[in-house]
Amino acid sequence: MIALAFTSLLLVIGMGGGLFAKSLPILQEHSLSNLLFSSSWHPMKGEFGFFPFIMGTIWVTLLAIVLAFPISILVAVFLTGFSQKRIWKLVYPILDILASLPSVIYGVWGTLLIVPWISRFFGPIFVEYTSGYTVLAGGIVLAVMILPVLISLMTELFKTVPEELRDVSISLGATTWQTAKFVILRKTKAGIFAIVALAISRALGETIAVLMVCGNSAETPHSIFNACYPLSALIANNYGEMLSVPLYESALMLAAFLLFIIVLIFNLSSQLVLRYIKTNE
């Protein structure tokens, strides 16, 4: 049993170490700053610039957070301060189902509904032409995918605020929203940051859904109506052909390693903060 429990730790370390070892060949060939900030991606010529992919990941993830954060915070405040218990019973199954839908289903939904909507209705308002397969499409799909985790974690977080604090605020004449704004949100500031970090780590690794709606062209996006190519999609799309090109495998492993490290940092810091809050309740 100790051995089984210990394997989890070994797996984390082994995964990091293994991916790093696999990406060493390319790190010896090119400098890290060159790999991270060059935007020329021509595996055949031996040029591996990750900049467009890193920017694609950042754009899509940030957009998803920007879209999902206000919705989830409003829903969580509503559930913990404004509504009766009856509404929870209706909301939880919705979140459950949203959380359990596979990412390929989100992808199909995105290609059937969001992509045409952007190219026909929303895009033409701002730009002359857009295919619909854009940063915006990826952002919307990802936002819906991270909504359930954001809402349920925030609801749990807001519940940790002592009932007395609410009552004091209300009895001093504050409205429910003022209580939420000045008491609950202020008290749980650190926790909200941690939850957002956790949601970011979830969004970063999402693959199939973004792969299906983002357009996948290796260019740095300049607006939300450009196509983009996140790191995770890069790995998924190129695995088949990588074995024939020198250093290609190593480059993709470096992409996986980058993803691993970024997710690890976000995840670890948010877990530590959330645990700290829980024990100090």
Next chain:
Amino acid sequence: MKWKFIEERIFRVLMHCSLWIVFGFLVSIIYTIFQRGCKILTWKMITTLPGGGFYIGGEGGFLNAIVGSLYIVGASTILGLLISIPIVFYLNIYLSSKSKFGYVIRLAYDILFGIPSIVYGAFAFSIMIYFGLRASLLGGIIVITLLIIPIFVRSMDEVAKTIPHEILDTSYSLGATKWETVGVMMRQIAPGIATATLLSIGRAIGDAAGVMFTAGFSDRIPESLSQPTATLPLSVFFQLSSPFPEVQNRAYGAAVVLTIIVLILSLSGRFITKYFSKNKI
């Protein structure tokens, strides 16, 4: 009227809107999938293997993907249960709740839970190359098992932590050893095991990025562990990326099958939790 009451009104409206937006997303996803897929889905598509020229619009169905998914999900769920139940017992019976080792192990599982499945897939694939293995049913089962063990451990551990210490103490005071007390705990975490299993099945059946390189894809039902296997999400994904409208349509049919399976799992979770809770104190 005072500003604070106007503000309260505004935010109340905004909260209701956010709640409706979340609900609207769910309805829109399910409606889009069913509306596109239901008219295409036939019984024959579920019960036949892909025929010749399937991917250029030929006859056949996607039975290969359904059976492949069932093989992978069934085997990895059983393996996952066998591995994670001892870990949960170890964490909760053999270690004290203040143990530093337990803290680190739990943290490791939380981190593993957050690592994207594409990273699991890339890592497992590089190991398979190292050992000279090719994409196979076995590879898929191993990756999915690794992917769902953190879900098992986390959700069973959540339940195990809430067991009152008096129950365990009573068992010890009656002369039971720690190993015999495992039986007592087993009854208490039964609902946890049930929900954890459903959660894991849901994640396992929907995962595409992890099995993409490790299980591969095949038009036949695998006869041994070393043959490649199709899975339902990948079947949707590959058929959708075909340029032929007939093939794309079939992807929508497969998406409906996948959605129905996930919906059933998600809804039955609530009933099963209630049923298994009868021994819980």
